Amino acid sequence: MGKLKTIARRTFLIGSAAIAGGVAFGVYKYKTPYANPLLDNLAEGEAALTPYVKIDASGITLITPRADSGQGAYSVQAILIAEELDVELDQINVDPGMPDKVYYNTALGADGAPFAPTDDSFAANSTRTVMDSLMKFLGMQVTGGSTTVPDSYEKLRLAGAVARETLKAAASQQTGIAVSELKTANGMVETPDGTKISYQDLAGIAATLDPVDGVALRDPSTWRIVGKPHQRLDTLAKSTGTQEYGIDFKRDGMVHAMVRTNPRRGGEMISYDDTETKAMRGVQNVLPITGGLAVIADNTWRAIQAANALEIEWGDAPYPAEMDAHWQALSDSFNDDQQDSRMRDDGDVTAALEGAEVVEAEYRAPYLAHAPLEPISAVVEVSKDRVDVWTGTQIPRFLQGNVADITGVDFDNVYIHALMMGGSFGHRLEARVVKEATEIAVQMPGVPVKLTYSREEDLSHNDTRQIAMARGRGTIKDGKVEAFDLSIAMPSVIASQMSRQGLSVPGPDTQIVAGAWEQPLAIPNYRVTGYRAPELAPISSWRSVGASTNGFFHDVFLDELIVAAGADQMEERLRLCWHEPSRKVLEKVAEMSNWGAPLAANKGRGVAFCMSFGVAVAEVIEVTNTDDGIKLDNVWAAAEVGKVVDPVMFENMVQGGINWALGHAIISEITYSDGMTEQENFDTFESLRMYQSPKIEVVGLENGDHVRGIGEPMVPPAAAALSNAIFAATGQRIREMPMNKFIDFV
Amino acid sequence: MKLTVNGTQHEVDVEPDMPLLWVLRDELGITGPKYGCGIAQCGACTVHMDGEPVKSCQIAAEDIDGEIVTIEGLGTPDALHAVQSAWIEHQVAQCGYCQSGQMMTAAAFVLETPAPTDSEIDDAMSGNLCRCGTYPRIRAAVKTAAKNLSEGA
Numbered sequence: 001m002g003k004l005k006t007i008a009r010r011t012f013l014i015g016s017a018a019i020a021g022g023v024a025f026g027v028y029k030y031k032t033p034y035a036n037p038l039l040d041n042l043a044e045g046e047a048a049l050t051p052y053v054k055i056d057a058s059g060i061t062l063i064t065p066r067a068d069s070g071q072g073a074y075s076v077q078a079i080l081i082a083e084e085l086d087v088e089l090d091q092i093n094v095d096p097g098m099p100d101k102v103y104y105n106t107a108l109g110a111d112g113a114p115f116a117p118t119d120d121s122f123a124a125n126s127t128r129t130v131m132d133s134l135m136k137f138l139g140m141q142v143t144g145g146s147t148t149v150p151d152s153y154e155k156l157r158l159a160g161a162v163a164r165e166t167l168k169a170a171a172s173q174q175t176g177i178a179v180s181e182l183k184t185a186n187g188m189v190e191t192p193d194g195t196k197i198s199y200q201d202l203a204g205i206a207a208t209l210d211p212v213d214g215v216a217l218r219d220p221s222t223w224r225i226v227g228k229p230h231q232r233l234d235t236l237a238k239s240t241g242t243q244e245y246g247i248d249f250k251r252d253g254m255v256h257a258m259v260r261t262n263p264r265r266g267g268e269m270i271s272y273d274d275t276e277t278k279a280m281r282g283v284q285n286v287l288p289i290t291g292g293l294a295v296i297a298d299n300t301w302r303a304i305q306a307a308n309a310l311e312i313e314w315g316d317a318p319y320p321a322e323m324d325a326h327w328q329a330l331s332d333s334f335n336d337d338q339q340d341s342r343m344r345d346d347g348d349v350t351a352a353l354e355g356a357e358v359v360e361a362e363y364r365a366p367y368l369a370h371a372p373l374e375p376i377s378a379v380v381e382v383s384k385d386r387v388d389v390w391t392g393t394q395i396p397r398f399l400q401g402n403v404a405d406i407t408g409v410d411f412d413n414v415y416i417h418a419l420m421m422g423g424s425f426g427h428r429l430e431a432r433v434v435k436e437a438t439e440i441a442v443q444m445p446g447v448p449v450k451l452t453y454s455r456e457e458d459l460s461h462n463d464t465r466q467i468a469m470a471r472g473r474g475t476i477k478d479g480k481v482e483a484f485d486l487s488i489a490m491p492s493v494i495a496s497q498m499s500r501q502g503l504s505v506p507g508p509d510t511q512i513v514a515g516a517w518e519q520p521l522a523i524p525n526y527r528v529t530g531y532r533a534p535e536l537a538p539i540s541s542w543r544s545v546g547a548s549t550n551g552f553f554h555d556v557f558l559d560e561l562i563v564a565a566g567a568d569q570m571e572e573r574l575r576l577c578w579h580e581p582s583r584k585v586l587e588k589v590a591e592m593s594n595w596g597a598p599l600a601a602n603k604g605r606g607v608a609f610c611m612s613f614g615v616a617v618a619e620v621i622e623v624t625n626t627d628d629g630i631k632l633d634n635v636w637a638a639a640e641v642g643k644v645v646d647p648v649m650f651e652n653m654v655q656g657g658i659n660w661a662l663g664h665a666i667i668s669e670i671t672y673s674d675g676m677t678e679q680e681n682f683d684t685f686e687s688l689r690m691y692q693s694p695k696i697e698v699v700g701l702e703n704g705d706h707v708r709g710i711g712e713p714m715v716p717p718a719a720a721a722l723s724n725a726i727f728a729a730t731g732q733r734i735r736e737m738p739m740n741k742f743i744d745f746v
Numbered sequence: 747m748k749l750t751v752n753g754t755q756h757e758v759d760v761e762p763d764m765p766l767l768w769v770l771r772d773e774l775g776i777t778g779p780k781y782g783c784g785i786a787q788c789g790a791c792t793v794h795m796d797g798e799p800v801k802s803c804q805i806a807a808e809d810i811d812g813e814i815v816t817i818e819g820l821g822t823p824d825a826l827h828a829v830q831s832a833w834i835e836h837q838v839a840q841c842g843y844c845q846s847g848q849m850m851t852a853a854a855f856v857l858e859t860p861a862p863t864d865s866e867i868d869d870a871m872s873g874n875l876c877r878c879g880t881y882p883r884i885r886a887a888v889k890t891a892a893k894n895l896s897e898g899a
Contacts, residue, residue: 689875690868
């Protein structure tokens with residue numbers, strides 16, 4: 001660093017400096033005990049001031065530590081940094097960087113606090129601050145919970161602003177012109193006489209300066225980039241087949257692996273015969289891994305064929321072998337001993353139900369697979385003092401720990417190289433493929449091992465969405481909803497998920513009631529109780545987690561009460577809703593769908609509302625009851641997110657999320673028989689196809705005080721709106737998914 | 747055995763039953779065609795064989811009959827095919843993993859159907875799964891591609 005500093009100070013290199021190294025900017029250096037990780041990998045003459053902006057001879061690189069599974073995380077992070085840095089999106093590169101504590105998620109903790117998102121009380125905000133400190137302490141670099149935008153919204157703009165002001169300070173030092181006289185645009189500092197100095201030419205000096213402190217963020221009215229439509233950074237690559245995904249990654253000398261483990265998840269391997277496998281072309285070895293075997297071959301297909309040729313006797317599953325017993329376990333969980341939480345208890349529900357005519361209903365939601373279209377894979381190379389892992393992941397720092405535990409290599413010498421994911425939906429919150437690839441690679445030091453799951457292995461070993469059941473009891477009075485009592489039973493997703501990381505989480509699991517208890521409704525007698533079912537098959541966070549089932553239960557039951565009351569479904573929801581930004585989304589979809597306009601006799605319209613992840617979403621669905629079954633015609637959706645960072649990405653995410661929810665609601669489930677999933681591929685695990693996809697109109701509203709993410713919140717109300725629409729069209733009430741068990745769809 | 751992919755002739759030494767998908771991906775390093783299911787359910791592996799869209803996971807090496815074109819041969823970032831331009835214009839992709847297959851199916855379809863209706867598009871495209879649910883954008887992009895192709899012709 002010293003040499004460049006000397007040169008820069010001596011010579012005023014305007015617009016012509018040859019950069020030996022580079023400079024990296026970030027933010028929060030003055031607020032955090034964590035060092036800037038970019039400092040570790042800089043050569044002589046390079047410098048790094050913050051963890052998010054790196055400028056060197058190759059250009060301007062924005063570090064985007066939140067993982068991209070197709071939701072556009074890299075692009076949205078780049079937009080936020082670029083806004084204040086004064087660079088254009090076609091001038092920059094993005095790099096997820098290496099995992100580091102400094103990239104902990106500042107929004108995940110706040111969402112974990114047991115307060116409704118509409119609660120801005122001192123107690124709620126104090127707890128959120130404590131939760132944030134915990135996330136920081138743990139260095140929780142996690143992508144999930146629709147937190148990328150809320151986590152990044154201020155932090156990354158500040159990172160851009162600090163870098164920009166530091167570059168201006170460098171320009172001031174170089175030219176002798178006061179900082180207040182300098183402007184920035186297009187990756188350059190401009191002096192009053194119009195001279196432009198590129199950021200790259202200022203990197204050398206900037207490297208010698210402390211980052212400028214106390215930078216104010218710009219007023220949103222001046223924004224050039226945030227809120228405007230852009231071409232996503234990966235659109236060109238993904239439109240030309242040139243995007244590299246994890247499954248495409250290669251290393252010289254790499255071998256291909258495929259595993260077989262017990263399809264009765266967690267059961268043992270009793271015996272095996274690998275004679276046929278070992279004789280197959282391209283097979284190099286058969287190696288043991290935890291709970292099964294790995295076949296090593298010279299290409300992916302041969303590895304899959306050879307693994308399938310293994311003859312293995314498997315032991316029993318540690319959970320019930322048949323579905324009836326899973327449902328029975330849920331049904332048996334509605335008791336005081338298994339009560340997990342009662343976070344909503346307004347009025348006097350018990351008194352209101354007593355002696356009244358009670359509306360009762362029971363609801364069910366099945367296990368579901370994540371099944372991103374890219375089967376998961378990982379490349380692991382174990383060297384003497386380090387391990388390198390190339391994979392798509394939402395939990396890079398957990399993976400570092402998992403790999404360190406298996407190999408005995410220091411945590412800090414485990415390098416996780418994040419690759420683009422062909423979808424995730426929560427699947428990549430799990431570590432199994434990386435753990436197994438590491439167990440293989442340890443047995444083959446120096447050789448890069450690529451483990452690619454077959455679709456069958458991926459789907460039959462998916463840590464699925466939770467199975468869930470709910471019971472509603474309610475009353476009406478004078479044409480209004482008077483009492484609403486919803487009891488929900490499911491196993492704990494968080495307990496199951498964290499157990500695979502060796503962690504136990506104390507206290508109630510708020511996911512058991514998420515998407516139900518925190519609804520901003522002023523029902524006079526209103527109670528939501530969560531019951532913790534025993535652990536059954538392994539489950540994990542599936543797009544919108546607890547709310548994916550509870551949004552369906554809560555709003556369909558509400559619809560049943562409104563029907564019983566003889567009220568209009570839209571008007572009664574509006575009457576009950578006390579939260580103004582939430583009322584606005586209902587009013588918006590009423591307007592978009594022309595709610596109340598007459599429909600043909602064979603058509604029906606349903607509305608549903610759900611607040612999840614702090615986002616109020618209302619959806620109206622219109623269906624036609626045709627001779628061939630129910631046809632999904634139109635969906636209108638409105639979501640309150642505080643700020644739409646990019647309207648194109650927003651629209652695409654909402655449309656996709658609604659299709660995700662509707663497809664699973666009508667045709668998808670994972671079931672167990674003999675302890676194994678009965679679905680192993682897309683012939684039996686059916687998925688929405690184009691002819692089933694409705695027209696979807698989307699509006700993002702910006703009336704709220706909080707900026708939120710939209711990756712998940714559009715999912716929970718969709719199945720409810722569909723059930724409500726089918727009831728309106730046919731008079732048949734569907735209380736269980738998948739709905740095609742009860743009614744035909746086109 | 748010999749095969750021609752994107753205008754280039756290759757010779758590979760593989761089992762007769764190795765699927766074309768894996769010949770392309772693992773033997774030739776052509777990774778635009780994707781593995782999604784291996785049983786002709788998802789369409790991520792779609793390529794053209796003599797101009798016809800086929801699911802390359804279902805074509806055994808010994809049955810390869812005709813010139814193969816993959817997404818890389820359809821067009822490139824510097825010389826886009828009309829379908830690729832439309833995919834960019836409508837920003838179809840989310841994860842993008844299925845989109846190579848979607849575009850290969852669409853490219854063959856729009857040549858035969860210059861002014862497609864929604865239901866014709868649905869019929870042609872429903873063999874290609876998109877787990878991200880980008881179907882509304884695919885529909886719009888197919889229409890744009892068909893329009894641009896027929897106007898350019």
